Amino acid sequence: MPKHKKTIAIIGAGLGGAAAAALLQHAGFEVQLYEQAFGFSRLGAGIHMGPNVLKIFRRIGIDQKLAEISSKPKFWFSRDGITGKYLSRIPLEGYGATYCTVHRGDLHKLQIAALQPGTLHFDKRLKQIDDGGNDVYLEFEDGTSARADIVIGADGINSRVREILLGVEKPNYSGWVGHRAVIPADKLKKYNLDFEECVKWWGPDRHMMVYFTTGDRSEYYYVTGVPHDAWDFKDPFVQSSREEMADAFKGYHPVIEALIDATDEVTKWPLFNRNPLPLWSKGRLVLLGDACHPMKPHMAQGAAMAIEDGAMLARCLGETGIENYSSAFKLYESNRRDRATRVQTVSNANTFLLTQEDPAWVYGYDLYAEPLKSEAIA
Numbered sequence: 471m472p473k474h475k476k477t478i479a480i481i482g483a484g485l486g487g488a489a490a491a492a493l494l495q496h497a498g499f500e501v502q503l504y505e506q507a508f509g510f511s512r513l514g515a516g517i518h519m520g521p522n523v524l525k526i527f528r529r530i531g532i533d534q535k536l537a538e539i540s541s542k543p544k545f546w547f548s549r550d551g552i553t554g555k556y557l558s559r560i561p562l563e564g565y566g567a568t569y570c571t572v573h574r575g576d577l578h579k580l581q582i583a584a585l586q587p588g589t590l591h592f593d594k595r596l597k598q599i600d601d602g603g604n605d606v607y608l609e610f611e612d613g614t615s616a617r618a619d620i621v622i623g624a625d626g627i628n629s630r631v632r633e634i635l636l637g638v639e640k641p642n643y644s645g646w647v648g649h650r651a652v653i654p655a656d657k658l659k660k661y662n663l664d665f666e667e668c669v670k671w672w673g674p675d676r677h678m679m680v681y682f683t684t685g686d687r688s689e690y691y692y693v694t695g696v697p698h699d700a701w702d703f704k705d706p707f708v709q710s711s712r713e714e715m716a717d718a719f720k721g722y723h724p725v726i727e728a729l730i731d732a733t734d735e736v737t738k739w740p741l742f743n744r745n746p747l748p749l750w751s752k753g754r755l756v757l758l759g760d761a762c763h764p765m766k767p768h769m770a771q772g773a774a775m776a777i778e779d780g781a782m783l784a785r786c787l788g789e790t791g792i793e794n795y796s797s798a799f800k801l802y803e804s805n806r807r808d809r810a811t812r813v814q815t816v817s818n819a820n821t822f823l824l825t826q827e828d829p830a831w832v833y834g835y836d837l838y839a840e841p842l843k844s845e846a847i848a
């Protein structure tokens with residue numbers, strides 16, 4: 471039985487929206503989660519979930535389960551993509567929780583399973599919102615509607631909620647794409663090479679990040695960052711090919727050549743970003759994750775920031791109650807903006823862990839141990 475009678479609507483059940491929903495429910499709020507997709511599938515992609523996120527997942531009881539299904543690398547290696555020389559060896563243990571690399575679909579499935587039954591509504595593409603002052607009216611493309619006391623826009627980089635708050639504005643194409651491929655680890659045996667648990671191969675203007683996505687290390691995954699003049703496709707991603715990959719990484723290290731040789735299917739994704747937004751909330755509407763501060767994915771912390779946002783929002787609403795949503799939103803922004811902007815800046819610059827540095831400011835962060843900066847509600 472929810473502790474608070476009022477309803478929170480979340481638009482978008484991605485990694486950020488799903489986390490926010492579970493954390494808000496854990497805090498006793500009534501939550502409805504609206505997602506445009508008809509359902510979710512296990513799309514070929516991996517993801518890093520650092521100790522900063524695992525500490526949050528502990529709250530909703532999925533940290534152990536995630537660690538069980540994930541690879542748990544002890545180090546992040548950075549290596550020269552051509553010579554193979556080691557540029558850094560960053561310990562991933564000692565930050566108060568496990569560092570996981572996992573299949574994105576498996577992570578998302580765990581997050582969805584943590585929701586109370588009946589929370590998630592598929593095929594609900596948000597069309598319009600009317601913040602009437604006393605509550606919010608939501609209209610979906612399928613002709614249905616709903617009401618809520620507050621609305622969280624967790625609807626990604628092309629957020630409709632952001633458009634309603636700030637107007638229509640396309641995100642900036644960064645001039646880079648990311649290729650993604652999952653490779654059965656068995657296919658790699660024949661190369662007789664050392665496929666390390668978590669390694670980023672750096673070239674002068676491109677890179678390839680590689681890691682396992684399962685606890686039994688049966689799947690290996692790579693994601694690249696490669697310059698690409700324009701993105702002329704309507705779709706969120708397109709198919710690439712082994713040939714395109716071989717061309718992009720010609721002359722690179724034998725491990726990279728082997729990975730490309732073992733690739734059956736590879737997709738290509740545009741990397742977009744936005745400048746920091748002038749506001750994160752207005753009236754009864756508030757943004758989180760990529761809807762609020764999208765970034766190039768080079769720190770592997772975009773989803774982590776979306777999940778941290780959800781946790782902070784739940785914490786702030788827990789402090790103030792929904793009645794004082796306006797104070798909660800201010801508190802949320804003042805406790806998230808600096809960190810999210812710092813991560814966004816470093817991620818876009820693509821320098822993180824290239825050389826030996828201490829990542830404790832990212833991984834050591836414990837959102838619940840941080841005192842709330844409360845000046846915003848004074």
Ligand SMILES: Cc1cc2nc3c(=O)[nH]c(=O)nc-3n(C[C@H](O)[C@H](O)[C@H](O)COP(=O)(O)OP(=O)(O)OC[C@H]3O[C@@H](n4cnc5c(N)ncnc54)[C@H](O)[C@@H]3O)c2cc1C
Nearest residue numbers: 482484486506518596626648759760767770771772773774
């Ligand atoms: C190549 C690549 C690699 C990455 N690797 C990592 C990594 O290793 N670690 C990491 O932390 N991050 C990584 N990221 C970043 C990460 O994927 C994003 O930051 C993260 O997914 C953002 O989560 P989100 O919930 O804010 O948005 P999304 O995951 O985009 O979810 C938004 C959801 O909203 C739904 N939606 C959209 N519009 C509507 C609407 N009008 N009505 C209803 N529903 C709607 C969408 O269908 C979607 O389900 C990577 C990104 C890329 C491109």
